[in-house]
Amino acid sequence: MAQDTMSSPGTITPAMAGRSRNKFFQKKIVPWLFIAPIFLLHLFIVALPSLSAVYYSMTDWSGLGAAEFIGLENYRELLLDDKTFRIALGNNVTWLLIFITIPFILALVAASLLAAIKRGAMPIRASLFIPYILPSVITTTIWSNLLSPRLGVLKQLPEAIGLPGSDIALLGNTDTVLPTIAFIDNWHFWGFLMVLFLAAMQNIPPDLYDAAKIDGANRWHEFRHVTVPGIRPTLVLMLLMVSIWSFLVFDYVWILTQGGPAGASEVLGSHLYKQAFLRFEAGYASAIGLTMSMFALCMIGVFAFLRKRGWEI
């Protein structure tokens, strides 16, 4: 030991040097190696495109050749002159209103019913959840078969029990097309909320329900004063996420109607796709994309504002 301390300043043995070099490598270099791949990917796939989107949105550009810088002209046109944009934005807002109410009510009801039973809950839960795992192409095909005016359920099911069937083309009518697409997407989506709420409900301490019962609470009181406060964080996070997603919807609209008939189901996502890949307006499409993101961001702002105002969310 004493010898060791004495000789250490002058003579460093090769083994010691190796260990300290190794230690340096483990401490200073290895962490960067661990995160380098994910960091580079995010740089190239998210950060770089995000920044170039800002630049592209200020150009008149087909995506090929030289881009012409035109400042905020795209945004001016979008916000002031673009009728399709206005219709699309209105449809996105309708979509938002549908999706922050109906699936939430459905999911809350089903989750609180499922939370009350123990045996046999699994197959029921699975059959309610399966539509969520299916890809959009499958659910849309299933439902356009069901809703098709000549061969669908709307005609055949009532007629089978002697009632007049309907052969309205729900997806071909400008008044019904958007609610119909929303219905189909919702059929797929709400199971996700149900599973989430169910998990949150199962984390509520059972004594709270016992206490409520002793106080003479009925099912509604229990739901209102124990269940809802118990799952509030999940509920609020999902309201926020669904609000954001409502501005980004694309798949269901595109596969079912491509925004038609006569633009009645146009949403920001389909507008962007058409501008970018059918009309080759890469600059204008980028402006739409960023504007959509702004609306999504605004939703976060609204929630942050409400929270600041003292809402318990």
Add this chain to the structure above:
Amino acid sequence: MASITQDQAAPAQNQATPAEPSLLWMNIRHGALYVLLIFLALIFVFPFVWSFLTSVKSPAEVFDQGITLPAVWRFDNYANAVESYNLLRYLYNSIYVSVVVAVAHLALASTAGYAFSRLEFPGRDYLFAVVVATLMVPSQATLVPAYILVKNWPLFGGNDIWGNGGFGMLDSYWVLTVPMFATAYGTFLLRQFFLTLPADLEDAARIDGTSEFGIYWRIALPLSGPALATLAIFSFQNMFNDFVWPLVTTRTDAMKTIQVGLAAFRQEGTTDWTQLMAGTMIATIPILVVFMLGQRYFTQGIALTGIKG
């Protein structure tokens, strides 16, 4: 409990045997609950049954026949669908791409998640915040620039070194997989999971001189089975179901994924519903199998984070 019994059971019975009527009532209510839930579940199963029936009918039977079983169960609709739709190629593409991306997510998210939870380096938490913040960037905002980036990737698909002249990565497995590798969700999920692991084992190994990679590989990963399974299943499902990116980056039929391929048939205004539904049923099988195998991880993963992948 007491007050409910008193309200709803007859007072005389209530005094004699307080437990019995309440139990009967509970059973009835319980039974009603099951009936209601099973009815609800049937509503959700019905579209699948209808679709399956359509897929085994003859084209004539599909129209104006009412709700009937097919006269002959035509399973050759399935063979015809496979033949006329190039279905197997689409399925192969979808499964291949989904598996590659899921494996990449496991490797990338676990290494990054390990570093963000267990290793110390300057700016760690700041960098982690940046990665998580990218979750909030909607894919639509980056769709056009990302498309232009892969189209102009140098020395790919006939491009020169400046990225001009060809189609770049478009219409290849490269474009369907590599840009999907970034997984802020997975990094977040695994970091949170690693944080719950006890640090003692790792510290002991570190003192024994095990390298950081050795600790990650031999200690952290083997303890993380459930979290890794959750991520793998989520990534697979997300990739298998993805629509927009394959839609914009594939051109030839041979590179289409099942979602894009089926959507194209629908939009061609195909009239043969029997074949289309047969194709749809086939396309459902892989995702159903994955769901059946990993149902537990599926619902756990959703409950754990509340965020889609």
